Amino acid sequence: MKKAVALKYDYTLAPTVAAKGSGYLAERIMEVAKEHDVMLHQSPELVEMLSTLELGEEIPEALYLAVAEIIAFAHNIKNHWPQEP
Template sequence: MQKAVALKYDYTAAPTVTAKGSGLLAEKIMAVAKDNDVLLHQSPELVEMLSTLELGEEIPESLYLAVAEIIAFAHQIKDHQW
């Protein structure tokens, strides 16, 4: 079953979980992200870990590196769009 977790990062604290779900809810989360030009990253292992967090909860320090790499990649893509 498809799962999705949305994160918010405002550069003042660790990223927080803003939405999560599976099945139809996961599809809706991904559709909203696409509609708003938000990067979608597929990592089943990371989604499994993030989906254990509560809405509004900051990601744990053990996931900082994995999430930081995704954020850096998203910035790289955004900077190279014409």
């Protein structure tokens, strides 16, 4: 069954779990992300770890590097992607 976890990051504290779900809810989380031009990253192992957290909970320190790399990659793509007029 498909799972999804959405993270919120305000550039001050560690990212927190903003939404999570499986099945239909996972599909809906991904649809909303696409509608708002939020990058999707597929990592079943990371989703499994993040899905054990509660909503609003900060990611554990052990996942900082993995999540930081994804955030940096997303920013790099966004800054080099042609902007719509």
